[in-house]
Amino acid sequence: MSNLDFFFNPKSVAIIGASDTIRFGFNTTKYLLNSKFKTYPVHLNKKEILGHRAYKNVKDIPDDIELAILIIGSEYVPQAIRDCIEKGVKGIIIESAGFAETGIKKYIELQENVKDIIKDSKIRIIGPNCVGVTDFHNKFSTADIEFKREKAGDISIIAQSGVLGNVFIDWGSAQSIGFSKSITLGNKIDVDEVDILDYLNKDDLTKVITLYLEGTNRGREFIDVLSRMTKPVLILKNGRTETGSRAVISHTSTIAGNDKIYDAVFKQNPMIFRVYDFYEMFNIAHIFASQPLIKGKKIAIITASGSLGILACDELVDKGLSLAKLKEETIQTIKEIIPDYVSIGGTIDLGPSMFLTLSDSLKALFKDENVDALLFIFAVPRWPLEKFNFTFSAHFRLMKKLSEKYNKPVVCVCFGSRWVFEYINNNALKFGIPVVDRIEHAVNAFKMMFEYYVNINSKK
Amino acid sequence: MSNLDFFFNPKSVAIIGASDTIRFGFNTTKYLLNSKFKTYPVHLNKKEILGHRAYKNVKDIPDDIELAILIIGSEYVPQAIRDCIEKGVKGIIIESAGFAETGIKKYIELQENVKDIIKDSKIRIIGPNCVGVTDFHNKFSTADIEFKREKAGDISIIAQSGVLGNVFIDWGSAQSIGFSKSITLGNKIDVDEVDILDYLNKDDLTKVITLYLEGTNRGREFIDVLSRMTKPVLILKNGRTETGSRAVISHTSTIAGNDKIYDAVFKQNPMIFRVYDFYEMFNIAHIFASQPLIKGKKIAIITASGSLGILACDELVDKGLSLAKLKEETIQTIKEIIPDYVSIGGTIDLGPSMFLTLSDSLKALFKDENVDALLFIFAVPRWPLEKFNFTFSAHFRLMKKLSEKYNKPVVCVCFGSRWVFEYINNNALKFGIPVVDRIEHAVNAFKMMFEYYVNINSKK
Numbered sequence: 021m022s023n024l025d026f027f028f029n030p031k032s033v034a035i036i037g038a039s040d041t042i043r044f045g046f047n048t049t050k051y052l053l054n055s056k057f058k059t060y061p062v063h064l065n066k067k068e069i070l071g072h073r074a075y076k077n078v079k080d081i082p083d084d085i086e087l088a089i090l091i092i093g094s095e096y097v098p099q100a101i102r103d104c105i106e107k108g109v110k111g112i113i114i115e116s117a118g119f120a121e122t123g124i125k126k127y128i129e130l131q132e133n134v135k136d137i138i139k140d141s142k143i144r145i146i147g148p149n150c151v152g153v154t155d156f157h158n159k160f161s162t163a164d165i166e167f168k169r170e171k172a173g174d175i176s177i178i179a180q181s182g183v184l185g186n187v188f189i190d191w192g193s194a195q196s197i198g199f200s201k202s203i204t205l206g207n208k209i210d211v212d213e214v215d216i217l218d219y220l221n222k223d224d225l226t227k228v229i230t231l232y233l234e235g236t237n238r239g240r241e242f243i244d245v246l247s248r249m250t251k252p253v254l255i256l257k258n259g260r261t262e263t264g265s266r267a268v269i270s271h272t273s274t275i276a277g278n279d280k281i282y283d284a285v286f287k288q289n290p291m292i293f294r295v296y297d298f299y300e301m302f303n304i305a306h307i308f309a310s311q312p313l314i315k316g317k318k319i320a321i322i323t324a325s326g327s328l329g330i331l332a333c334d335e336l337v338d339k340g341l342s343l344a345k346l347k348e349e350t351i352q353t354i355k356e357i358i359p360d361y362v363s364i365g366g367t368i369d370l371g372p373s374m375f376l377t378l379s380d381s382l383k384a385l386f387k388d389e390n391v392d393a394l395l396f397i398f399a400v401p402r403w404p405l406e407k408f409n410f411t412f413s414a415h416f417r418l419m420k421k422l423s424e425k426y427n428k429p430v431v432c433v434c435f436g437s438r439w440v441f442e443y444i445n446n447n448a449l450k451f452g453i454p455v456v457d458r459i460e461h462a463v464n465a466f467k468m469m470f471e472y473y474v475n476i477n478s479k480k
Numbered sequence: 481m482s483n484l485d486f487f488f489n490p491k492s493v494a495i496i497g498a499s500d501t502i503r504f505g506f507n508t509t510k511y512l513l514n515s516k517f518k519t520y521p522v523h524l525n526k527k528e529i530l531g532h533r534a535y536k537n538v539k540d541i542p543d544d545i546e547l548a549i550l551i552i553g554s555e556y557v558p559q560a561i562r563d564c565i566e567k568g569v570k571g572i573i574i575e576s577a578g579f580a581e582t583g584i585k586k587y588i589e590l591q592e593n594v595k596d597i598i599k600d601s602k603i604r605i606i607g608p609n610c611v612g613v614t615d616f617h618n619k620f621s622t623a624d625i626e627f628k629r630e631k632a633g634d635i636s637i638i639a640q641s642g643v644l645g646n647v648f649i650d651w652g653s654a655q656s657i658g659f660s661k662s663i664t665l666g667n668k669i670d671v672d673e674v675d676i677l678d679y680l681n682k683d684d685l686t687k688v689i690t691l692y693l694e695g696t697n698r699g700r701e702f703i704d705v706l707s708r709m710t711k712p713v714l715i716l717k718n719g720r721t722e723t724g725s726r727a728v729i730s731h732t733s734t735i736a737g738n739d740k741i742y743d744a745v746f747k748q749n750p751m752i753f754r755v756y757d758f759y760e761m762f763n764i765a766h767i768f769a770s771q772p773l774i775k776g777k778k779i780a781i782i783t784a785s786g787s788l789g790i791l792a793c794d795e796l797v798d799k800g801l802s803l804a805k806l807k808e809e810t811i812q813t814i815k816e817i818i819p820d821y822v823s824i825g826g827t828i829d830l831g832p833s834m835f836l837t838l839s840d841s842l843k844a845l846f847k848d849e850n851v852d853a854l855l856f857i858f859a860v861p862r863w864p865l866e867k868f869n870f871t872f873s874a875h876f877r878l879m880k881k882l883s884e885k886y887n888k889p890v891v892c893v894c895f896g897s898r899w900v901f902e903y904i905n906n907n908a909l910k911f912g913i914p915v916v917d918r919i920e921h922a923v924n925a926f927k928m929m930f931e932y933y934v935n936i937n938s939k940k
Contacts, residue, residue: 047863117831166863184787187896190861194897232787258790261797267827271786297918298895326731327644327692330718337721367727371577401650403507403626435758436647437654438898458757 024211024219026110027146028155028201030087034078034109036062036100037092037116038069045091045115047164057160060085078103086110089152089162094118097148098133105141113162114147119207121149123270135209150181150206154189156199157225163204165189173198174227174309175302176220178213180234181206181271188298196449197306200226208274214241221249228305229253232298235274242285249291252308252472254301257282257294290475293468300464303456307465310454311429313473314466316392318344320385321367323397324374328435329367332395332459339467343367344391353384378415386422393428393466394419397459398444399435405443412447420451429469431455431462484671484679486570487606488615488661490547494538494569496522496560497552497576498529505551505575507624512549517620520545538563546570549612549622554578557608558593565601573622574607579667581609583730595669610641610666614649616659617685623664625649633658634687634769635762636680638673640694641666641731648758656909657766660686668734674701681709688765689713692758695734702745709751712768712932714761717742717754750935753928760924763916767925770914771889773933774926776852778804780845781827783857784834788895789827792855792919799927803827804851813844838875846882853888853926854879857919858904859895865903872907880911889929891915891922 033052038061039045052059053072060081061069068074075081078088078100088104090097094116104112119131131148138145146152152162156172163186170193177199179185185202192199201223203216213236220226233255236242246253259268260279268274286292295301319341323329333343346354357380358373368385370377385391396419404410419430432455434444445455456462493512498521499505512519513532520541521529528534535541538548538560548564550557554576564572579591591608598605606612612622616632623646630653637659639645645662652659661683663676673696680686693715696702706713719728720739728734746752755761779801783789793803806814817840818833828845830837845851856879864870876892883890892915894904905915916922 164863168863180787184785184859186861187785187859187900190863190900191895191897194862194899234787234790258787258794260794263797263803264790264794267786267790267793267803271790271829297920299918325644325647326727327640327694327718330694330724330727330731333727334718334720334724337723343723343727369731399644399647401646402654403624403628403650435651437651438902439654440647440650442898458759460757 024111024144024215026086027113027144027153028160029158030057030111030160032083032085032087033057033059034062034081034085034088035059036078036088036090038063038074039091040066040069047166048089048091048162051161051166055159058083078109079107081107084108088112090114090116090147092116094127094130094148098130098137101134101137101143101145105138105143109143111144111146113150113152114145114206115151115162116147117149119148121207121271131207131209138210145210146203147206148209150204151186152204154202156201163202169193171196171198172200174200174225175305176200176223176226176229177202178216178220178229178231179204180232180274184232188302191299192302192306195445195455197302198309208237212236212238214238214245217245217249217253221251227251228308230301230305231255233257234259234268234271235277237274246285246289246292249289251291252293252468253291254293254295254305255286256296256298256301257286291472293471295464299458300461303454303458303461304465304468307429307431307454307456307462308469310452311431311469312423312427314393314429314469315473317341317470318390318392319395319463319466320344320346320388320391320393321395321397322370322378322381322385323367323399324370325397325399325435326367326369326371328397328399328459329369332397332463333367335459335463339463341463341467341470344388346385347388347390350384350388354381357381375410379418382415382418382422386426386428391428394430395462395466396430396432397435398432400440402437402439405440412444413450416448416451416453419453429466431465433457433459433462484571484604484675486546487573487604487613488620489618490517490571490620492543492545492547493517493519494522494541494545494548495519496538496548496550498523498534499551500526500529507626508549508551508622511621511626515619518543538569539567541567544568548572550574550576550607552576554587554590554608558590558597561594561597561603561605565598565603569603571604571606573610573612574605574666575611575622576607577609579608581667581731591667591669598670605670606663607666608669610664611646612664614662616661623662629653631656631658632660634660634685635765636660636683636686636689637662638676638680638689638691639664640692640734644692648762651759652762652766655905655915657762658769668697672696672698674698674705677705677709677713681711687711688768690761690765691715693717694719694728694731695737697734706745706749706752709749711751712753712928713751714753714755714765715746716756716758716761717746751932753931755924759918760921763914763918763921764925764928766914767889767891767916767922768929770912771891771929772883772887774853774889774929775933777801777930778850778852779855779923779926780804780806780848780851780853781855781857782830782838782841782845783827783859784830785857785859785895786827786829786831788857788859788919789829792857792923793827795919795923799923801923801927801930804848806845807848807850810844810848814841817841835870839878842875842878842882846886846888851888854890855919855922855926856890856892857895858892860900862897862899865900872904873910876908876911876913879913889926891925893917893919893922
């Protein structure tokens with residue numbers, strides 16, 4: 021397995037097809053030319069690109085080149101690759117589309133041609149038909165990311181193609197989910213999920229891996245690498261149905277394969293968790309990355325909405341977890357501070373008294389040995405929050421403190437409008453408490469974390 | 481069945497326990513005293529409430545009273561009800577908590593006591609342990625709604641208790657979902673889901689009904705009323721599991737009952753659709769209320785994200801629908817306008833060319849007889865939208881026009897950050913195109929609409 025560092029932290033970069041007009045590739049050109057990364061534009065006709073001297077050919081650059089980014093028409097790709105090999109470039113990212121994904125014979129042949137060219141060289145290629153990579157820590161990106169809102173963190177993303185990765189980075193960043201590295205693989209003529217899983221498994225800056233997968237072309241190696249993983253990998257496998265599989269072929273010319281086989285492979289691997297929705301994937305990754313592991317199945321639910329508390333009970337049971345049976349001492353402590361009509365039989369439903377009684381209830385619940393994790397369900401409409409300017413900072417600070425003291429995870433599920441969500445999220449993220457918008461995601465995260473906990477401990 | 485209009489459009493209102501200090505009931509008091517609804521405050525000690533003369537007892541009010549709202553300690557409720565009966569009040573909303581939901585003997589007895597008091601009278605009661613009703617058209621509300629952002633529309637809500645209804649009204653309003661009436665039923669000592677379903681079934685301003693249900697105390701009548709419904713009813717039934725059922729009892733003292741029986745009852749009724757998530761419930765209701773019915777199972781998917789197109793294919797198949805097989809003519813029309821590497825084998829994946837090719841593609845797809853509905857999946861990150869100030873108004877206007885011309889529904893699923901969602905939603909809502917944030921909700925809506933379409937036509 022080769023070290024792929026040069027894709028994420030190249031000593032020098034050539035952009036072949038560098039663009040100074042607004043089209044695909046312009047942002048990446050502009051970003052890299054103005055970045056700390058030593059970047060050389062290559063252009064057939066232009067002598068200068070955005071104030072930087074441009075070279076006619078990568079071979080003309082008076083410097084060693086580690087990484088080349090190709091943003092040229094697909095028909096020009098083979099020659100550019102030959103030039104790069106001659107130059108001694110280590111890695112190439114082919115962003116250009118117009119290969120096997122079109123289903124058109126001449127473009128399928130073009131892709132085969134590229135494969136032949138690199139067969140006997142040591143050069144590594146990501147793509148074609150992708151947007152390459154982003155490193156959120158050192159801020160290297162070939163993917164039209166500008167690092168305005170993006171937050172560096174522990175979650176890495178392997179995506180297949182296109183802008184989708186960027187859409188979820190945008191979404192995740194807006195709720196302060198921190199990312200480590202993202203890689204879009206495209207048609208995978210060389211580097212694929214197997215290589216990247218291996219690479220990220222050894223990457224100290226990655227704690228959780230998310231993989232969007234349409235199919236693998238290296239079944240045996242894929243199974244092997246999954247069994248080698250030492251950190252949680254969340255996989256969203258697309259093309260489950262026949263209709264979906266056909267759509268996969270025309271997307272990236274990948275064979276989606278038999279879903280039952282994939283499912284069986286995922287299930288037999290202790291670090292692999294299958295998800296079915298992008299939001300779920302990133303929410304669960306966020307919880308995995310930010311919270312201590314759960315060490316049992318008993319969840320306490322604390323809320324001001326009885327109805328949502330009940331929904332969460334159903335969800336817990338569906339997922340094989342259980343509602344914590346509180347110790348008598350805990351019940352008495354909570355009863356002392358709440359009005360006697362407040363219900364704590366099942367979930368802790370504080371009702372409107374929540375604003376006054378949440379802190380003491382949290383203390384009692386975290387302390388209870390019958391509680392393995394806390395689910396805090398927030399459901400208050402906008403107007404009282406706006407009117408009375410309630411702040412929940414103190415509560416989230418307390419959650420963080422208690423979570424660390426007792427080494428138990430806590431997740432907040434926030435219901436309501438975007439305004440309310442952002443209000444709560446802005447308070448919670450200061451203390452690293454994950455806020456998600458679906459009970460299901462929080463409960464699934466607890467379930468997966470518990471499986472993970474059992475698995476890593478049975479290995480010891 | 482009595483007419484319950486006086487709950488939603490009362491000629492006169494008494495607020496018993498009217499409040500001029502900031503506590504539960506204050507907002508309702510303030511709102512109604514300043515509204516067009518003739519409102520009289522009742523208070524034991526105060527002569528004036530917020531500038532309005534207050535009466536010691538409802539019987540002292542020199543006017544007929546149609547509706548009384550009770551916001552007093554539960555121990556004072558029995559006497560207040562006796563006074564209201566004597567006064568000839570038609571309806572009472574008991575907002576006070578502190579009854580059977582506490583599980584405490586004296587409060588359970590109090591609730592029984594109230595039932596005895598009204599047994600021989602014609603008075604109708606909503607509650608206790610609720611926030612009453614809201615009418616979004618005439619702007620009558622006992623539920624702490626201020627009509628700042630709320631939009632009047634066709635969807636009515638029956639909820640059980642508390643602020644949860646308000647949370648979703650807040651959420652729905654923020655995405656311009658329009659509501660007609662909302663009713664929280666609380667402990668249901670008199671008026672319950674059976675009465676309200678009957679009432680809303682005849683209500684001209686309600687097109688779709690959403691019902692949050694913890695359980696019914698009138699099984700036979702509930703089954704009957706469901707079979708009488710002539711408009712779609714989406715039901716979220718809580719307390720599916722044993723743990724959930726126990727939580728239901730301590731929430732509103734309702735018996736959740738055997739979920740299998742509820743499920744069977746829902747399934748045998750052609751107007752009833754079961755959902756499992758609040759967001760799903762309101763998103764589907766929104767699609768039902770705003771779109772023409774779907775008349776077949778064939779869905780065309782148009783997107784700039786191949787990956788999400790594939791996810792949607794899988795979802796369609798899971799739900800028993802199918803991906804539309806386009807006519808050769810349609811494929812040729814689209815091929816003429818898009819680059820030849822764009823994929824239209826399965827879903828119509830326009831890729832980055834979407835901005836230029838969407839309009840013509842829409843025209844061809846709506847016209848195709850093999851297409852029964854359109855699913856438009858939007859996934860573009862924030863930065864290009866912000867930078868180039870793309871507007872999608874023209875596209876949504878066209879969707880509206882084509883949807884009306886061909887009488888086919890269209891739904892937009894928007895992925896990404898809240899900023900992107902609001903950007904798209906603000907464009908789409910001008911033309912009544914529903915935007916939802918989950919593929920699953922759109923596909924489920926198509927599925928339910930098709931079942932509904934088949935059901936209403938088989939009846940004819």
